[in-house]
Amino acid sequence: MKKVMMILFSVILVSSLLFAGGAGEKATTAKPLIGVSIWSSTDTLGSQVKRMLDAAAKALDVDVMYVDQGHISERVTASAETLVAAGVDGIIICNSASAEMTSVINTANRNKVYTAQFFRVIDPVANPNEHKLAVSSPYYVGSVHEDEVDNGINLVRILCEKGNRKIALEGWEAGDATFLLRWEGYKKGIELWNAENPTDKAVLLDPQYGGTTSDTGRATAEAIINANPDIDALIVSGGGGDTLVGALAAIESLGLKGKIDVVSTDFLADLDEQLATGGMAAESGGHFCDPLFAFMMVYNAIKGNYKVPTDGYYEILFPYLYVASSEDYNAYAKYFVDELPYNDAELREMANMSFDQLKAAAERLSIEDVISRR
Secondary structure, three states: OHHHHHHHHHHHOOOEEEEEOOHHHHHHHOOOEEEEEEOOOOOHHHHHHHHHHHHHHHHHOOEEEEEEOOOOHHHHHHHHHHHHHOOOOEEEEOOOOOOHHHHHHHHHHHHOOEEEEEOOOOOOOOOHHHHHHHHHOOOEEEEEEEOHHHHHHHHHHHHHHOOOOEEEEEEOOOOOHHHHHHHHHHHHHHHHHHHHOOOOOOEEOOOEEOOOOHHHHHHHHHHHHHHOOOOOEEEEOOOOOHHHHHHHHHHHHOOOEOOEEEEEEOOOOOHHHHHHHOOOOEEEEOOOOHHHHHHHHHHHHHHOOOOOOOOOOEEEEEOOEEEOOHHHHHHHHHHHHOOOOOOHHHHHHHHOOOHHHHHHHHHOOOHHHHHHHO
C-alpha cells in the first residue's frame, strides 16, 4: 500500500524528493520508511548528511525519502505533511524556527509518526509552548544538537588570538534557532576577550543575512565589506556551506584573500586548500553525523526498542570538531571525507545500542575515536 501511495504522490509532489534504499521493494519486504526533512540534500553539508544516512539505510535495510525545504518556514511545516502523505514511519527534521515544531509535532501525533530533530533543539525558555508539546508527545522522540553557544565563543577566541579586532558577521536567515545560539556565543566570546584585554578590545558588527545559496552569500559579503572596508575578520555563521562558498568568492574577487580572516561552521569540500592559501582561518563542523544519531533514535522508536516518554524526550549533545591548519584537515579528511566515520558493521551495531550507549557513542565521536575503531 505504501508503494502505491508513494508512486501516486510522486506525480503531484512539487518539493524535491530523493529516494535511497530500494523503495521499490517496500510492498513485499515491509521495510521501515524514514523521511528526512532537510534544507538541502545537495549543498556542501547536506550532501554529506545524505551520504551518511544513505549508508545507514543500506546497512539497516531501511528506505529513506528526502524533502528539501530550504529553511523556508511554510515549506518546513509542509515537509512533515508531505512525508506523512507518502507513508513514512518516522521523520527526522532540521527545522528553521522552533515555532515550526508545533505544526510538525501535531502532524506526527495525528498520524502516529515518530519524529526527531537534528542540528536543532527546542529551548524551553525561549519556546515554552513548543517545548511543553514536545515533552508530552508520545511521538516526539527527541533531538541531536551541538553546544552552539560554546561553538560561537570558540570561533571568536580563535579570531581574537589571531589578532583580529573588527569582526563582521554573516548569518543565513534572521530568527533561525541555531543562528541565534551561535550569535549569542559570538557576543559572549567578544565580552570574554574584552574583559580579559581591556586595552585591546574587539568589536563584533551586527549580522547581515546571506541566505543559503552561493549567490546570496557572495552578494551579502560584498555589501558587508563595501560598508565596512576596515574589517579584518568575517564570521560566516553557517547555512549549509554554499553561503560560505559565495562569501569566499567575494573576498577573493575584491583582492582581500588572506587579509580578511574567515571562520565558519560548515566544512568545505576544499577546506584543505582554503586553509593553506589563507581563504579560511579556521572552521568548526564535521558534524554531519548529527542526523545519523537522530535517524537511529527514530529507527529504534519504530522498532519498539526505545519507549518514547510523555514527560520528556531523548537528547544528545554532539561535539564539534575544530580545524585550523592543513595538518588538522588531513586527519579529518581521512576519516570523515575519504571514508565515512562508521562502516556497515558499526552502523548495525549502533542500531542495537540502548539509548545511553548511543548517546555515549555520539559524545565520543572524534578523529581519535575513528582511529581507535580502525
